[in-house]
Amino acid sequence: MEGASTGTATASVTDRLVAANASYAAEFTDPGMGAAPVLRVAVVACMDARLDLHKALGLQLGDCHTIRNAGGVVTDDTIRSLAISQRALGTRSVVLIHHTNCGMQTITEDFRTELEREVGQRPTWAVEAFTDIDQDVRQSMARVRTSPFLAHTDDVRGFVFDVHTGLLREITSK
Numbered sequence: 473m474e475g476a477s478t479g480t481a482t483a484s485v486t487d488r489l490v491a492a493n494a495s496y497a498a499e500f501t502d503p504g505m506g507a508a509p510v511l512r513v514a515v516v517a518c519m520d521a522r523l524d525l526h527k528a529l530g531l532q533l534g535d536c537h538t539i540r541n542a543g544g545v546v547t548d549d550t551i552r553s554l555a556i557s558q559r560a561l562g563t564r565s566v567v568l569i570h571h572t573n574c575g576m577q578t579i580t581e582d583f584r585t586e587l588e589r590e591v592g593q594r595p596t597w598a599v600e601a602f603t604d605i606d607q608d609v610r611q612s613m614a615r616v617r618t619s620p621f622l623a624h625t626d627d628v629r630g631f632v633f634d635v636h637t638g639l640l641r642e643i644t645s646k
Contacts (some may be wrong), residue, residue, distance in 0.1 A: 478522065497614045509536045509557075509561070511565075513535070513536045513564070514538075514554055514565070515529070515538050515566040515568075516550055516566065516569070518570060520603070520635075522635045523571060528638060539557075543601070544570045544571070545600040545608065546568070546611075546616055551615070557624055568609060568613060568627045569630075569640070572605070574605065577601070609632060610645040613643075630642070
């Protein structure tokens with residue numbers, strides 16, 4: 473148990489999150505809607521804790537589907553989520569958001585080798601690291617636009633969020 477060595481019990485991070493949820497739930501009101509987002513948009517972004525997507529984009533609960541992963545890259549799993557979002561729940565727009573100072577710009581595919589050495593099994597997934605953030609946004613836009621599983625790819629736009637200013641910079645396809 474955490475804190476056992478000092479003789480005092482301290483709450484784990486998960487315990488604090490569960491307690492915070494109890495406070496949230498006490499004031500929660502069911503928005504009374506289904507799983508389809510009000511704005512019919514899906515946002516794909518990095519999991520970085522510095523990105524508060526709802527605040528940064530002026531969104532409310534229920535406005536969008538949010539798909540987050542390391543780097544905000546469009547992977548097969550991202551395509552799976554977007555396909556469900558579009559085909560089953562009616563989204564039409566896709567917004568892709570990478571950000572400055574992303575850790576995925578410093579990691580390499582050697583990460584997979586390190587994991588293999590540590591656990592004895594090589595991951596089947598690619599790290600999806602990148603050095604050129606603008607190019608990676610373009611690659612992610614291309615993956616969305618060319619996926620045969622996505623029905624609505626006309627409104628796909630990509631951005632880089634500046635973690636110092638909070639501003640979005642749009643990336644255009646070349």
